Amino acid sequence: MSNRTLTFSIFRYNPATPEIKPRMQDFQLDETADMSVFIALNRLREEQDPSLMFDFVCRAAVCGSCAMLINGRPRLACKTLIKDLPEHITLMPLPVFKLIGDLSVDTGTWFHDLNIRTETWIHTDKNFDPKAVEERMDNPTALEIYEAERCIECGCCIAACATANIRADFIGAAGLNRIARFLIDPRDQRTPAQIFEVVGTDEGIFGCIGLMACDDLCPLELPLQSQLAFVRRKMGLAALKSKRN
Amino acid sequence: MKWQEVHITDVLVIGAGLAGERVAIEAAMHGHETTILSLVPPRRSHSTAAQGGMQASLANVAMGYGDNADIHFEDTVKGSDWGAEQDVVRRFVNLAPIAVRQLAHWGVPWTRVVPGKKTLPSGTEIEDLAEKEGLIAQRAFGGTAKWRTCYAADGTGHVLQYAMDSVVVKLGVTVHDRMEAVSLIHDGENCYGCIARCLRSGRLRAYLAKATVIATGGYGRIYGTSTNAVINEGTGMAIALDTGVVPLGNMEAVQFHPTGIVPTNILVTEGCRGDGGYLLDKNLHRFMPDYEPAKKELASRDVVSRRMTYHIRQGFGVESPYGPHLWLDIRHLGPEHIHTNLREVASICKNFLDIDPVDSLIPVVPTQHYSMGGVRTNKDGDAYGLKGLFAAGESACWDLHGFNRLGGNSLAETVVMGMVVGMRVAEYVREAPLNFTPRLVSDAAAKQEARIEALLSNKQGEEYVYELRRRMEETLLENVGIFRDHAKLEHAVEVLKDLHARSYRIRLRSNGLGPNPEVGAALRLPGMLKLALCIAYGALKRTESRGSHYREDYPQRDDTNWLKRTLAYWPEGAELPELKYEPVTIIELPPGERGYGETVRSTGVTMGE
Ligand SMILES: Cc1cc2nc3c(=O)[nH]c(=O)nc-3n(C[C@H](O)[C@H](O)[C@H](O)COP(=O)(O)OP(=O)(O)OC[C@H]3O[C@@H](n4cnc5c(N)ncnc54)[C@H](O)[C@@H]3O)c2cc1C
Ligand code: FES
Numbered sequence: 001m002s003n004r005t006l007t008f009s010i011f012r013y014n015p016a017t018p019e020i021k022p023r024m025q026d027f028q029l030d031e032t033a034d035m036s037v038f039i040a041l042n043r044l045r046e047e048q049d050p051s052l053m054f055d056f057v058c059r060a061a062v063c064g065s066c067a068m069l070i071n072g073r074p075r076l077a078c079k080t081l082i083k084d085l086p087e088h089i090t091l092m093p094l095p096v097f098k099l100i101g102d103l104s105v106d107t108g109t110w111f112h113d114l115n116i117r118t119e120t121w122i123h124t125d126k127n128f129d130p131k132a133v134e135e136r137m138d139n140p141t142a143l144e145i146y147e148a149e150r151c152i153e154c155g156c157c158i159a160a161c162a163t164a165n166i167r168a169d170f171i172g173a174a175g176l177n178r179i180a181r182f183l184i185d186p187r188d189q190r191t192p193a194q195i196f197e198v199v200g201t202d203e204g205i206f207g208c209i210g211l212m213a214c215d216d217l218c219p220l221e222l223p224l225q226s227q228l229a230f231v232r233r234k235m236g237l238a239a240l241k242s243k244r245n
Numbered sequence: 246m247k248w249q250e251v252h253i254t255d256v257l258v259i260g261a262g263l264a265g266e267r268v269a270i271e272a273a274m275h276g277h278e279t280t281i282l283s284l285v286p287p288r289r290s291h292s293t294a295a296q297g298g299m300q301a302s303l304a305n306v307a308m309g310y311g312d313n314a315d316i317h318f319e320d321t322v323k324g325s326d327w328g329a330e331q332d333v334v335r336r337f338v339n340l341a342p343i344a345v346r347q348l349a350h351w352g353v354p355w356t357r358v359v360p361g362k363k364t365l366p367s368g369t370e371i372e373d374l375a376e377k378e379g380l381i382a383q384r385a386f387g388g389t390a391k392w393r394t395c396y397a398a399d400g401t402g403h404v405l406q407y408a409m410d411s412v413v414v415k416l417g418v419t420v421h422d423r424m425e426a427v428s429l430i431h432d433g434e435n436c437y438g439c440i441a442r443c444l445r446s447g448r449l450r451a452y453l454a455k456a457t458v459i460a461t462g463g464y465g466r467i468y469g470t471s472t473n474a475v476i477n478e479g480t481g482m483a484i485a486l487d488t489g490v491v492p493l494g495n496m497e498a499v500q501f502h503p504t505g506i507v508p509t510n511i512l513v514t515e516g517c518r519g520d521g522g523y524l525l526d527k528n529l530h531r532f533m534p535d536y537e538p539a540k541k542e543l544a545s546r547d548v549v550s551r552r553m554t555y556h557i558r559q560g561f562g563v564e565s566p567y568g569p570h571l572w573l574d575i576r577h578l579g580p581e582h583i584h585t586n587l588r589e590v591a592s593i594c595k596n597f598l599d600i601d602p603v604d605s606l607i608p609v610v611p612t613q614h615y616s617m618g619g620v621r622t623n624k625d626g627d628a629y630g631l632k633g634l635f636a637a638g639e640s641a642c643w644d645l646h647g648f649n650r651l652g653g654n655s656l657a658e659t660v661v662m663g664m665v666v667g668m669r670v671a672e673y674v675r676e677a678p679l680n681f682t683p684r685l686v687s688d689a690a691a692k693q694e695a696r697i698e699a700l701l702s703n704k705q706g707e708e709y710v711y712e713l714r715r716r717m718e719e720t721l722l723e724n725v726g727i728f729r730d731h732a733k734l735e736h737a738v739e740v741l742k743d744l745h746a747r748s749y750r751i752r753l754r755s756n757g758l759g760p761n762p763e764v765g766a767a768l769r770l771p772g773m774l775k776l777a778l779c780i781a782y783g784a785l786k787r788t789e790s791r792g793s794h795y796r797e798d799y800p801q802r803d804d805t806n807w808l809k810r811t812l813a814y815w816p817e818g819a820e821l822p823e824l825k826y827e828p829v830t831i832i833e834l835p836p837g838e839r840g841y842g843e844t845v846r847s848t849g850v851t852m853g854e
Contacts, residue, residue, distance in 0.1 A: 014758060014759050014760075014761075015759055016446070016447060016758040016759025016760070016761075017756075017758055033566065034508060034509075045711075045762065049755065050710070050711065050753070050754050050755045050762065050763035050766075051756060051757075051761050051762070052762070053760060053761075053762060055285075056475050057285055057289045057290075057291070057474045057475060057476050058291070058293070058294045058474050058475075059475060059509070060294060060511040060593060060597070061592070061593075061596055062293060062294050062400075062403065062589070063289040063290075063293055063294065063474070064288070065285065065289050079597070100423075100445055100760065101759065101760055104760075106445075107286070108285065108286025108288075108289070108422050108423075109286075109422075111286070111288070112286065112414070112420070115411065115414050116414060119415075120411055121351075121352065121411035121414060121415040122350075122352040122411070124350075126350075128346075128347050128350040130343045130346075133346075134303075134345075134349045134355075134380060134381055135350075136357070136379030136380060137354075137355075137379055138357060138378075138379055139356060139357040139358070139359045139379070139382075142354045142355060142357050142397070143356070143398070143585065145354035146356075146398050146400065146404065149354060149400075149404055149407065150400060152293075153288060185352065185354075187350075188352075220592075
């Protein structure tokens with residue numbers, strides 16, 4: 001284990017003091033074994049500057065709270081190990097999302113809006129019968145839904161997306177992956193044509209210009225590229241059908 | 246308090262985990278205006294981290310055939326070491342299958358039954374029947390007679406929370422995230438809502454409601470080293486305790502989970518052992534069968550955690566810079582099983598240990614995991630002491646789990662209790678008027694404003710919030726852990742009393758403006774220390790061993806004197822909680838052998854002899 005002294009350049013801004021302009025601030029910290037950016041930030045806050053704002057919840061790469069730009073790349077800070085980084089580490093808040101302060105951004109509101117716009121709940125006219133046995137589903141289908149359901153809404157794909165950075169209303173890879181999840185699910189009775197109404201626009205599937213940074217940067221390594229292709233194919237077919245009708 | 250800083254609603258739910266959202270859904274479906282507060286967006290709540298699954302006696306898989314509510318009942322009561330309320334358990338086991346199926350209806354991709362012959366890691370052959378194909382599957386968990394834990398790969402909590410939240414979104418329930426409840430508004434008889442601090446602006450807000458529900462999850466973080474999320478600080482329990490009239494139940498019952506990974510304490514699911522994983526010591530010896538020939542690694546969590554700690558104390562731990570640990574071995578389950586049913590485990594190992602469990606052993610040690618104690622409620626979820634106050638989920642003591650919760654019973658509890666309490670709240674709100682005196686609201690707000698002012702003026706003293714907090718965490722871990730005794734507990738109580746007094750003399754090291762996190766930490770700390778004292782003092786007074794509460798100086802369960810629940814009250818200005826006791830409801834199953842570890846205790850032989 002090398003005895004490195006790390007320098008963290010961290011973006012600072014407190015909305016309560018708008019007269020102090022956003023700026024970068026440097027901190028020094030000695031590296032310890034198995035240190036992650038999560039551990040480093042907590043040490044900085046407890047030992048050097050208790051006003052430092054950043055978000056963590058699970059610290060285990062399952063909740064999606066801690067995404068930030070680490071040396072320019074959107075990543076989950078809790079699963080980024082310092083040993084994989086150079087001595088000088090720059091931390092910036094994710095772009096696209098509204099800034100709350102320092103490294104903390106409002107991904108929650110963004111995803112809430114997305115979920116309303118894309119109506120990401122099961123649409124069905126069946127009522128739940130508490131006395132009945134569950135409806136059957138074959139296991140490969142269940143696993144396929146699970147696969148598409150794994151997104152943790154961290155926002156890395158959105159922050160990395162060229163379109164999302166210029167169009168505030170683009171639903172991005174996370175949004176399209178969410179659509180894929182409902183297209184796969186036999187319980188959702190929406191037809192592709194109905195979904196096309198929602199995403200067959202430039203804010204939806206046609207906004208993607210195919211740079212695929214989302215796919216490279218997804219911390220969960222979700223197969224975003226194939227999910228995008230899947231939605232695009234379904235939507236293409238739905239569009240053709242509606243033209244013919 | 247200015248009126249634009251007041252929000253009025255029928256039902257106020259504090260907490261957006263599975264329990265809080267399930268309550269809110271029920272209330273909203275009954276047509277009541279419902280508002281949820283949460284520290285974080287709902288989908289980031291700790292419920293999403295649950296991996297293993299949710300118990301419900303569906304009897305769909307070979308090893309679950311013949312399962313029913315009665316067997317689930319018996320397992321739960323034994324698991325609780327007879328500390329559970331049996332009428333609550335009965336209601337719970339009857340409703341769990343409905344809850345699981347309703348979640349399927351809401352979109353949860355439960356893993357399903359695939360028929361055919363299978364060989365278990367133990368060599369036993371089983372056959373899943375074609376007639377069950379496509380029904381919801383179950384896996385084994387500790388302390389259960391049948392395979393009963395429904396799961397979605399090992400991301401069960403994630404899919405449950407997302408499905409639940411999608412219903413919340415669909416119903417248009419109001420959610421205010423980054424909003425922290427800091428005190429309840431009450432007059433000693435009725436609860437009228439809460440005062441909250443906005444974590445975006447740092448400003449205070451009043452929430453007024455006919456019914457207020459605490460669903461804020463566990464308090465693992467007061468132990469520092471815990472499998473819990475960093476937001477699980479027990480503040481919901483603390484604000485209930487602060488009223489002086491609402492008691493917390495069984496706070497001394499703190500669960501340690503056998504498999505937190507070393508050094509980060511991130512949990513790997515009990516599903517690992519359920520699916521056939523073993524525990525090994527430094528000699529790569531599988532030691533659990535020596536202690537628990539019948540249940541082996543699948544005895545209940547309190548038992549396995551104690552056996553592990555005992556084994557380490559005997560010198561069989563693997564040395565590491567973070568102290569001795571043991572190994573979890575799942576290699577024999579094979580890459581296919583690991584990369585489908587235990588894929589989250591595989592990614593945790595990859596991300597945080599840089600190993601692949603397909604060919605490497607996982608370093609594990611028992612870690613603080615679950616709080617059985619919480620806001621004491623009756624079987625409908627009404628909190629003791631204040632009308633219009635309810636609680637649900639891990640922050641409540643309903644009391645389903647007694648002194649030890651079975652794996653898979655908490656997710657099930659959040660959803661079942663959410664449903665039950667939601668119905669109760671809906672009914673309550675229909676009758677209840679929304680009457681409050683403006684004076685009460687402004688007084689409650691002024692009190693919190695004064696605390697913040699005092700911090701900002703920096704004249705209270707010299708104490709540093711993070712230093713006090715670290716001392717609290719260490720004190721609990723060292724003295725109020727898996728093995729307890731009089732001397733350690735007495736020491737802990739003294740230290741915590743001192744820290745509690747000092748927590749009112751904090752000086753900020755930063756300017757404290759806006760959403761400043763140091764202010765948040767300073768506001769929370771006295772409440773956390775009160776919880777710590779309820780745990781340590783309750784444990785000191787309980788001179789027996791029951792479930793997760795193990796006294797080396799009183800190693801036996803003592804039903805003659807202690808078949809009762811601790812209620813901890815905090816009178817205003819007190820330096821210690823006031824403890825009262827109430828009997829446990831026993832309606833079906835009289836106290837007896839648990840069937841694991843129990844024999845050792847009832848013959849009077851303590852571990853180590
Ligand atoms: C790693 C891990 C794995 C687990 N796996 C399983 C499993 O496989 N099976 C099982 O049955 N159980 C499991 N459990 C236990 C189970 O996940 C939890 O007990 C359960 O999810 C708790 O749900 P909850 O709704 O009560 O609380 P949480 O999900 O913790 O939600 C608490 C909510 O309250 C909010 N909140 C907290 N304080 C405040 C405040 N002051 N003001 C406003 N909002 C507040 C938070 O923002 C959050 O939304 C696991 C637990 C852990 C730690
Ligand atoms: S803190 Fe949950 S993903 Fe990093």
